[in-house]
Amino acid sequence: MLAAAASAVPRLRLAAPPPPLRQAPGRIKWLLPRRRSLSSSVPNVTPAAGAGALEPPDLPRLANAARISLSPQEAEEFAPKIRQVVEWFGQLQAVDLESIEPSLRAGTAAGSSLREDKPETFAKRDAIVDAIPSYDDPYIKVPRVLNKE
Amino acid sequence: MPPPLQAHRLLISHRRLPTPARRRFTAVSSVQSPPAKTLAPGPAASSILSIRESLLSGERTAAEITAEYLSRLHRTEPSVRSFIHVAEAAAQREAEELDRRIASEGKDALGPLAGVLVGVKDNLCTANMPSTGGSRILEGYQPAYDATAVRLLREAGAIVVGKTNLDEFGMGSTTEGSAFQVTKNPWDDSRVPGGSSGGSASAVSARQCVVSLGSDTGGSVRQPASFCGVVGLKPTYGRVSRFGLMAYASSLDVVGCFGSSVFDTATILSVVSGHDKMDSTSSSQDVPDYASELVSLDSLESKPLNGLRIGIIQETLGEGVDIGVASSIKAAASHLEQLGSVVEEVSLPSFSLGLPAYYILASSEASSNLSRYDGIRYGRQISADDLNELYGESRANGLGHEVKMRILMGTYALSAGYYDAYYKRAQQVRTLVKESFKGALERFDILVSPAAPSAAYKIGEKINDPLAMYAGDIMTVNVNLAGLPALVVPCGFVEGGPAGLPIGLQMIGSPFSEGNLLRVGHIFEQTLQNFSFVPPLSSER
Numbered sequence: 301m302l303a304a305a306a307s308a309v310p311r312l313r314l315a316a317p318p319p320p321l322r323q324a325p326g327r328i329k330w331l332l333p334r335r336r337s338l339s340s341s342v343p344n345v346t347p348a349a350g351a352g353a354l355e356p357p358d359l360p361r362l363a364n365a366a367r368i369s370l371s372p373q374e375a376e377e378f379a380p381k382i383r384q385v386v387e388w389f390g391q392l393q394a395v396d397l398e399s400i401e402p403s404l405r406a407g408t409a410a411g412s413s414l415r416e417d418k419p420e421t422f423a424k425r426d427a428i429v430d431a432i433p434s435y436d437d438p439y440i441k442v443p444r445v446l447n448k449e
Numbered sequence: 450m451p452p453p454l455q456a457h458r459l460l461i462s463h464r465r466l467p468t469p470a471r472r473r474f475t476a477v478s479s480v481q482s483p484p485a486k487t488l489a490p491g492p493a494a495s496s497i498l499s500i501r502e503s504l505l506s507g508e509r510t511a512a513e514i515t516a517e518y519l520s521r522l523h524r525t526e527p528s529v530r531s532f533i534h535v536a537e538a539a540a541q542r543e544a545e546e547l548d549r550r551i552a553s554e555g556k557d558a559l560g561p562l563a564g565v566l567v568g569v570k571d572n573l574c575t576a577n578m579p580s581t582g583g584s585r586i587l588e589g590y591q592p593a594y595d596a597t598a599v600r601l602l603r604e605a606g607a608i609v610v611g612k613t614n615l616d617e618f619g620m621g622s623t624t625e626g627s628a629f630q631v632t633k634n635p636w637d638d639s640r641v642p643g644g645s646s647g648g649s650a651s652a653v654s655a656r657q658c659v660v661s662l663g664s665d666t667g668g669s670v671r672q673p674a675s676f677c678g679v680v681g682l683k684p685t686y687g688r689v690s691r692f693g694l695m696a697y698a699s700s701l702d703v704v705g706c707f708g709s710s711v712f713d714t715a716t717i718l719s720v721v722s723g724h725d726k727m728d729s730t731s732s733s734q735d736v737p738d739y740a741s742e743l744v745s746l747d748s749l750e751s752k753p754l755n756g757l758r759i760g761i762i763q764e765t766l767g768e769g770v771d772i773g774v775a776s777s778i779k780a781a782a783s784h785l786e787q788l789g790s791v792v793e794e795v796s797l798p799s800f801s802l803g804l805p806a807y808y809i810l811a812s813s814e815a816s817s818n819l820s821r822y823d824g825i826r827y828g829r830q831i832s833a834d835d836l837n838e839l840y841g842e843s844r845a846n847g848l849g850h851e852v853k854m855r856i857l858m859g860t861y862a863l864s865a866g867y868y869d870a871y872y873k874r875a876q877q878v879r880t881l882v883k884e885s886f887k888g889a890l891e892r893f894d895i896l897v898s899p900a901a902p903s904a905a906y907k908i909g910e911k912i913n914d915p916l917a918m919y920a921g922d923i924m925t926v927n928v929n930l931a932g933l934p935a936l937v938v939p940c941g942f943v944e945g946g947p948a949g950l951p952i953g954l955q956m957i958g959s960p961f962s963e964g965n966l967l968r969v970g971h972i973f974e975q976t977l978q979n980f981s982f983v984p985p986l987s988s989e990r
Binding site: 408 | 576590591592593594685686687700701724726729730731732733802805806808809816820823824825826827828829830832833834835836837838839840841842844845848853854856857858860861862864870871873874875876877878879880881883915916919929930931932933960961
């Protein structure tokens with residue numbers, strides 16, 4: 301009965317055999333893969349050979365794109381953690397997802413929900429303006445915008 | 450067909466009264482009341498109904514009830530610290546106003562939640578109270594409007610007593626990620642309440658308020674409900690409007706509820722559910738009166754769950770799950786069998802992939818959603834010479850460690866060249882997870898599992914190890930990927946703390962089947978013998 305149910309679910313085929321696992325000291329036991337284990341996610345696994353070389357995260361570039369100034373010591377602190385998590389994400393490279401449609405959303409809220417294209421006034425505009433840190437009626441003040449050379 | 454599950458081990462619990470080794474089902478003796486489809490309030494069945502009764506009979510006033518809760522709140526807050534903000538004066542005023550209306554209009558003054566004190570997670574906007582999202586970047590920010598869920602509670606007569614603590618912007622599983630304070634588990638003040646809705650769970654657990662609102666993106670209502678020994682409901686995606694909920698991951702976020710009983714949780718779910726034109730992802734499906742479908746014990750047959758097909762998710766009871774948690778769940782499954790259901794194991798093969806897929810999707814959506822915290826429109830601004838520096842400094846200063854990490858990871862996953870490798874693949878895994886659940890929910894009415902692999906752990910235990918913390922979400926994230934509803938009901942205890950640590954049973958259903966989950970949860974709760982889920986610190990008056 302369970303076998304029938306299992307065959308109804310699309311089978312996951314690994315694109316390459318799972319890479320050998322390195323046991324990290326102090327890592328809690330159930331991040332190691334076992335049959336029917338909770339998680340096959342091992343933090344130190346290297347991405348499967350066929351996945352193509354994905355560049356590790358370039359933290360300064362990402363911090364710039366995300367507009368978050370990182371101090372050198374924060375960058376030093378974040379880099380290994382982010383690298384570790386991104387490597388963990390890498391296990392998705394090893395799974396054969398050919399012909400699976402990506403799902404944008406859960407799909408539970410059926411149908412489109414468009415309202416009438418009729419403008420309405422929000423009654424509490426003042427409260428919005430009050431929240432602006434640097435306001436000089438009617439302008440929101442910002443410092444100069446420098447063009448990058 | 451595999452044999453029914455056996456409870457292999459006795460639950461170890463300090464709170465448990467002596468009982469025979471094999472749990473026997475006996476109906477709780479009924480209250481002398483007219484036979485009715487609706488619930489006659491027993492001691493634990495519904496605080497909302499007992500408040501209503503007191504107000505109607507004149508036995509107590511709203512002001513007295515509010516004073517009682519506030520006094521308990523003040524007594525327990527120095528230890529538990531559930532609230533970032535307590536609106537004491539406003540709550541007292543609203544209670545007095547309600548008493549005046551009851552005096553002049555009588556019964557008609559009572560909305561469905563009249564006099565009920567509610568805690569609201571601080572990532573839900575409240576117009577007359579600060580709303581920080583647990584972050585310094587919004588310190589002092591007061592929104593211009595109420596979140597729809599908050600507005601609906603207020604319209605029903607509820608009194609918002611304060612804003613509860615959370616992991617910053619909902620990112621975390623312990624509430625240690627709050628920029629303001631650490632909330633303690635009411636069962637053991639050296640342990641976390643869970644997260645991200647830790648404050649909402651602990652407030653209900655410590656009886657500082659009657660019910661509370663939280664949000665659940667990857668388990669943030671269900672896991673703290675399990676850790677704190679309260680009922681937690683994650684509705685179907687689209688059941689409750691997200692308008693006014695500070696967005697973390699828009700395709701995963703839902704507003705959820707906590708109560709000390711299934712009946713109370715069902716009551717507030719009915720109030721906050723429904724289509725909202727301000728949230729285009731909200732569903733137009735009818736909202737039933739969930740609580741009216743919860744029958745009283747004396748009208749239950751001896752096998753009230755006759756024929757209900759329940760699937761225990763195999764992957765959630767194997768390696769890596771605390772022995773005590775696994776036993777509690779198996780004992781709960783036995784109890785459900787004794788109530789007439791048929792319980793079998795079911796495998797969901799894509800289960801473990803759901804965890805990295807979830808974190809990719811959530812971080813990616815967060816990196817986009819949190820770009821609004823720029824120091825210009827609201828919140829904390831750090832002055833600078835040019836605009837980019839203002840953004841960089843304001844965000845660096847105002848956003849916490851975990852939030853920055855997730856924004857950076859999300860930025861990476863979405864960047865040119867990596868989208869296909871991460872985000873798109875995560876969406877494909879999402880399809881697999883949805884199909885997996887759909888298949889299982891054709892064979893079974895309800896799926897059950899623990900809400901977390903362990904009971905509440907110690908404060909500080911996981912804070913430096915992101916993967917160890919993420920790993921604990923394995924039981925909950927797949928449900929968000931599929932948008933399904935899930936209810937967590939306290940089902941037992943494990944060793945730990947002065948009085949044991951609670952464990953919750955998670956029940957998952959197909960979309961919009963909250964009514965069925967609540968019905969089963971209610972019967973389970975009302976027939977569960979010999980457990981009291983009131984933490985010791987709250988039982989003194």
